[in-house]
Amino acid sequence: GKALRDGRAAMSAGGTLSILRSDSYADLSQYRDQHxxxxxYDQERLLRKSCTLYVGNLSFYTxxxxxxxxxxxxxxxxxxxxxxxxxxxxxxxxxxxxYYARGDAxxxxxxxxxxxxxxxxxxxxxxAGFKEGRQYGRxxxxxxxxxxxxxxxxxxxxxYGKTVQCx
Amino acid sequence: xxxxRHSDDSDAGQPHxxxxxxxxxxxxxxxxxxxxxxxxxxxxSLESNLEGLAGVLEADLPNYKSKILRILCTVARLLxxxxxxxxxxxxxxxxxxxxxxxxxxxxxxxxxxxxxxxNMYNExxxxxxxxxxxxxxxxxxxxxxxxxxxxxxxxxQEEDVPQVRCDWYMFAFxxxxxxxxxxxxxxxxxxxxxxxxxxxSYLKRRQKIHVPMLQVWTADKPHPxxxxxxxxxxxxxxxxxxxxxxxxxxxxxxxxxxxxxxxLQHNLPPxxxxxxxxxxxxxxxxxxxxxxxxxxxxxxPVMPGSHSxxxxxxxxxxxxxxxxxxxxxxxxxxxxxxxxxxxxxxxxYHIVEVIFAELFQLPSPPHIEVxxxxxxxxxxxxxxGSLPQVLAQATEMLYMRLxxxxxxxxxxxxxxxSHHLSNFQFRWSWEDWSDCLTxxxxxxxxxxxxxxxxxxxxxxxxxxIIDIVPASFSVLxxxxxxxxxxxxxxxxxxxxxxTVALCLTIAIKNKASNDEIFSIxxxxxxxxxxxxxxxxxxxxxxxxxxxxxxxxHLAAKxxxxxxxxxxxxxxxxxxxAESDEGKLHVLRVVYEVWKNHPQMIAVLxxxxxxxxxxxxxxxxxxxxxxxxxxxxxxxYIWEILHSTIRxxxxxVLKIHKELEETKARLARQxxxxxxxxxxxxxxxxxxxxxxxxxxxIERLQEKVESAQSEQKNLxxxxxxxxxxxxxxxxxxxxxxxxxxxxxxxxxxxxxLQQIFLQHHQIIQQYMVTLENLLFTAELDHHxxxxxxxxxxxxx
Numbered sequence: 001g002k003a004l005r006d007g008r009a010a011m012s013a014g015g016t017l018s019i020l021r022s023d024s025y026a027d028l029s030q031y032r033d034q035h036x037x038x039x040x041y042d043q044e045r046l047l048r049k050s051c052t053l054y055v056g057n058l059s060f061y062t063x064x065x066x067x068x069x070x071x072x073x074x075x076x077x078x079x080x081x082x083x084x085x086x087x088x089x090x091x092x093x094x095x096x097x098x099y100y101a102r103g104d105a106x107x108x109x110x111x112x113x114x115x116x117x118x119x120x121x122x123x124x125x126x127x128a129g130f131k132e133g134r135q136y137g138r139x140x141x142x143x144x145x146x147x148x149x150x151x152x153x154x155x156x157x158x159x160y161g162k163t164v165q166c167x
Numbered sequence: 168x169x170x171x172r173h174s175d176d177s178d179a180g181q182p183h184x185x186x187x188x189x190x191x192x193x194x195x196x197x198x199x200x201x202x203x204x205x206x207x208x209x210x211x212s213l214e215s216n217l218e219g220l221a222g223v224l225e226a227d228l229p230n231y232k233s234k235i236l237r238i239l240c241t242v243a244r245l246l247x248x249x250x251x252x253x254x255x256x257x258x259x260x261x262x263x264x265x266x267x268x269x270x271x272x273x274x275x276x277x278x279x280x281x282x283x284x285x286n287m288y289n290e291x292x293x294x295x296x297x298x299x300x301x302x303x304x305x306x307x308x309x310x311x312x313x314x315x316x317x318x319x320x321x322x323x324q325e326e327d328v329p330q331v332r333c334d335w336y337m338f339a340f341x342x343x344x345x346x347x348x349x350x351x352x353x354x355x356x357x358x359x360x361x362x363x364x365x366x367x368s369y370l371k372r373r374q375k376i377h378v379p380m381l382q383v384w385t386a387d388k389p390h391p392x393x394x395x396x397x398x399x400x401x402x403x404x405x406x407x408x409x410x411x412x413x414x415x416x417x418x419x420x421x422x423x424x425x426x427x428x429x430x431l432q433h434n435l436p437p438x439x440x441x442x443x444x445x446x447x448x449x450x451x452x453x454x455x456x457x458x459x460x461x462x463x464x465x466x467x468p469v470m471p472g473s474h475s476x477x478x479x480x481x482x483x484x485x486x487x488x489x490x491x492x493x494x495x496x497x498x499x500x501x502x503x504x505x506x507x508x509x510x511x512x513x514x515x516y517h518i519v520e521v522i523f524a525e526l527f528q529l530p531s532p533p534h535i536e537v538x539x540x541x542x543x544x545x546x547x548x549x550x551x552g553s554l555p556q557v558l559a560q561a562t563e564m565l566y567m568r569l570x571x572x573x574x575x576x577x578x579x580x581x582x583x584x585s586h587h588l589s590n591f592q593f594r595w596s597w598e599d600w601s602d603c604l605t606x607x608x609x610x611x612x613x614x615x616x617x618x619x620x621x622x623x624x625x626x627x628x629x630x631x632i633i634d635i636v637p638a639s640f641s642v643l644x645x646x647x648x649x650x651x652x653x654x655x656x657x658x659x660x661x662x663x664x665x666t667v668a669l670c671l672t673i674a675i676k677n678k679a680s681n682d683e684i685f686s687i688x689x690x691x692x693x694x695x696x697x698x699x700x701x702x703x704x705x706x707x708x709x710x711x712x713x714x715x716x717x718x719x720h721l722a723a724k725x726x727x728x729x730x731x732x733x734x735x736x737x738x739x740x741x742x743x744a745e746s747d748e749g750k751l752h753v754l755r756v757v758y759e760v761w762k763n764h765p766q767m768i769a770v771l772x773x774x775x776x777x778x779x780x781x782x783x784x785x786x787x788x789x790x791x792x793x794x795x796x797x798x799x800x801x802x803y804i805w806e807i808l809h810s811t812i813r814x815x816x817x818x819v820l821k822i823h824k825e826l827e828e829t830k831a832r833l834a835r836q837x838x839x840x841x842x843x844x845x846x847x848x849x850x851x852x853x854x855x856x857x858x859x860x861x862x863x864i865e866r867l868q869e870k871v872e873s874a875q876s877e878q879k880n881l882x883x884x885x886x887x888x889x890x891x892x893x894x895x896x897x898x899x900x901x902x903x904x905x906x907x908x909x910x911x912x913x914x915x916x917x918x919l920q921q922i923f924l925q926h927h928q929i930i931q932q933y934m935v936t937l938e939n940l941l942f943t944a945e946l947d948h949h950x951x952x953x954x955x956x957x958x959x960x961x962x
Binding site: 003004006007011016017018019020022023024025027062063065066068069070073074076080081082107111112114115117118119121 | 196200491495536628767769
């Protein structure tokens with residue numbers, strides 16, 4: 001029982017190799033939320049134990065059900081929170097996925113990040129935790145910032161960027 | 168900054184030369200990096216890299232011997248795919264420093280013993296193989312290796328030990344022979360012949376009841392699903408017939424033969440296999456998965472035959488690469504594709520076969536299923552001109568053989584294929600599969616297509632699926648996932664409860680509270696009894712129907728809406744579903760409302776278990792109820808059941824962990840008190856301190872026992888219902904004179920197997936109860952066979 005577990009732990013701790021410990025997909029990215037209330041240190045501490053992922057580059061038409069189906073492949077989902085346009089209150093292309101267990105979120109980072117949902121390559125990143133208000137886009141027009149200034153036409157994200165549309 | 172002296176390494180009396188630029192830990196990292204990276208792509212040849220590294224390490228031995236020993240032992244254990252690179256390195260070091268060679272061998276034996284003691288059998292095999300290849304590098308004397316193998320094989324003579332124990336020692340011996348068979352046979356042919364004949368007689372007499380449970384296909388054509396030891400034995404026999412000539416393994420030590428044969432060899436100390444204990448857990452037996460042979464790539468290099476030792480070595484190495492790099496999908500794909508021998512073997516076919524072997528492995532894949540999907544996508548990205556075609560060929564072959572594929576493996580095939588397609592715009596030549604349209608919908612092929620399309624829909628949306636398949640496939644297309652509200656239409660106004668439903672709708676839209684809902688529901692008559700309790704809420708199916716139908720209909724918009732509804736009216740749910748019948752009826756109504764949307768049913772059931780509106784046993788009973796008989800073979804039902812069992816298991820583990828943690832806290836508290844000074848006063852106050860913790864422990868102990876009992880009950884309910892269902896079918900077939908093996912029967916019996924396999928660790932605890940209560944001798948032999956196969960797995 002316990003002796004065995006301790007023995008196995010000792011074997012693993014005493015001898016592993018850094019090349020085998022590499023887990024780059026599950027590491028923190030460079031991104032830090034500028035609106036986070038607290039120090040950088042606080043934020044990183046929360047990111048390292050978080051079970052919540054930010055998911056970006058979704059189509060505006062991607063549903064909670066689709067997200068649940070895809071992200072459910074790495075473990076049981078506690079909650080999906082759809083990102084909304086602050087003005088229109090409609091989906092604006094991002095969401096949060098919270099798992100019960102961090103290990104399941106790590107597997108999502110390893111195997112779902114960078115694959116397709118609704119034909120789009122989606123991107124996941126660690127999130128410090130959902131707080132009321134964070135479900136809204138931070139762009140001036142109400143959607144995400146990236147949709148304010150982009151120049152390309154993206155049918156799944158409202159067409160042209162907002163500044164282009166206003167020209 | 169600490170500047171630790173390496174007193175264990177440095178010679179006594181020598182002044183310690185401080186390196187001014189690097190810290191000791193940096194040097195260790197550098198050493199580890201140098202050692203790990205040798206053998207990777209490089210501008211210089213492998214031989215010159217090995218020679219260079221041997222020189223560096225030899226120079227570092229005075230100061231870093233124990234670190235180097237540790238690193239080398241670790242790569243031996245954890246990088247088996249580079250076995251011969253590292254044995255060569257050790258050979259070179261031994262040639263330069265005989266003592267180091269001896270110490271390394273000793274360290275390896277210590278590590279081997281440790282691994283066996285803590286049940287790390289897979290890693291132990293790598294160590295044994297490493298030791299055996301050291302014979303080829305003149306580090307270990309062949310006779311002493313043979314002696315070790317003699318001790319291994321003699322384990323098969325032990326009495327009253329599990330077969331899986333003997334199996335492991337046999338496997339460790341046989342699986343080393345591709346590397347060292349030639350050398351051992353040349354030096355000790357009589358002993359080797361004796362060992363091989365002992366092997367043959369062990370393999371003949373060992374039981375193989377477990378094999379059918381682990382096979383991916385029930386048919387032997389085109390490739391038999393061989394038990395792993397049988398396959399390996401055939402391979403070794405063929406190797407012997409070929410006079411131990413083996414040409415696939417890269418052997419860098421051959422280039423250093425002149426240096427190495429000058430080295431002095433060490434004798435392995437006599438190795439006694441550690442005895443079997445109660446805590447010993449040996450690896451489960453396996454079945455070798457094969458889907459390709461030399462006919463499948465007629466234009467490319469020839470695929471080594473199923474009984475060739477090359478096939479064994481390639482498969483072992485590819486599995487090891489996945490094991491090393493499963494977390495890093497790009498690295499994993501790159502390492503797989505750079506496996507040496509690319510132009511001599513059809514590497515893409517081997518890779519695809521090995522990946523599917525893991526994906527379809529029973530009881531479970533070595534890694535999480537979604538990893539394999541993403542790994543295959545990475546491989547397609549790296550080899551866009553060749554790998555997708557092999558994958559398409561593989562998919563076609565798997566489809567052709569669906570009739571005999573194990574149901575659990577079909578599940579995984581469905582999940583993989585639908586997820587894969589969603590990454591490639593669902594492009595597939597569906598017309599190629601039109602043959603399934605003429606078959607009975609319950610047959611494996613049309614069933615597979617239906618389930619795939621349903622999963623594809625979950626990852627996209629209904630109209631997309633209608634668009635991607637030919638019109639002829641509409642019979643297999645999933646239903647539009649809309650909710651069915653029985654009180655929706657005016658034409659339904661004659662239904663009992665219709666007016667209450669209307670009332671409820673208005674109330675809920677006006678943000679009614681739980682109490683208001685209760686009072687509205689009070690007016691609902693109970694069809695079950697003549698007089699209702701005035702205050703009590705005894706089981707009233709109509710109340711449940713009206714409330715649940717209405718609420719779910721109002722909250723139908725999304726998962727979040729439904730979850731909010733469950734949360735807001737939790738009190739009403741709990742009250743209505745208080746009794747077992749109430750729980751069952753809630754589940755029935757959920758199904759009636761959402762039968763077009765299995766995904767919604769699954770998430771609602773999950774939520775209701777987590778918020779304790781229903782319990783796991785209720786879900787199990789519901790799944791086996793007659794109302795669900797029509798959907799019994801559908802994939803989503805089993806996803807729900809297994810998810811339910813997993814939640815139960817996690818719950819037990821969680822409380823158990825809490826209990827252990829609280830016990831640990833109490834122990835720490837005692838320790839703190841004992842180490843502090845002993846005042847008489849403290850004795851009394853310490854009892855008071857203990858009090859709340861001890862109470863907590865008692866309460867948690869009760870919680871654990873009750874959870875474990877609930878868990879056991881869940882499994883017993885499931886097994887009981889399976890037995891009832893299967894017995895019914897068997898009796899009906901017998902009396903009617905029809906064949907037992909209908910598609911339904913195959914599915915059902917394999918679902919029973921799946922319960923055993925997927926939760927085998929927990930179920931092992933119940934063996935006595937199962938044997939005495941449920942799986943008794945009176946049971947039909949078809950059903951009993953499943954239980955016996957399961958028992959044979961760890962026997």
